[in-house]
Amino acid sequence: MARVLGRYVGTWSIWRSDTGRWYATRLTRALTRDQLDANLSMTVHADDAEALDELLTEQERLASAAPA
Template identity: 50%
Template sequence: MSFDRHLAEIAREFPDWTIWRSDAGRWWATRHHPLTSAQRDLGCAMTIDADDSEGLREQLLEQRERSGGTEPGTNA
């Protein structure tokens, strides 16, 4: 699967995050909205990064779990 396709799929799955790949090849995501104090207390991060698209997706799923699905746009 191409880089662009990976990027588009992750962006669709996590619409509350901006997803990109750096010139160095690292995958990044940052939230569109500031964290609440409760999310910070749960260990949520504003920005995350990974070596590849699958690693980033795993971290995004973990962030969703940590926040209890309370992110805007989630159906939990």
């Protein structure tokens, strides 16, 4: 958990729900239509911290290639 939190400080708000699922929401303004079309998400969720880390890594990769 600490590793995941540390990697995304300032870019994602990360928390664990009462049901045990992990969530992350971008700390940026709303995404543009082009960014959404490029499969960027404002909020992602996963069953565990490792899976969430994988989703966030993919989101960061997509963001680097997506239009601003």
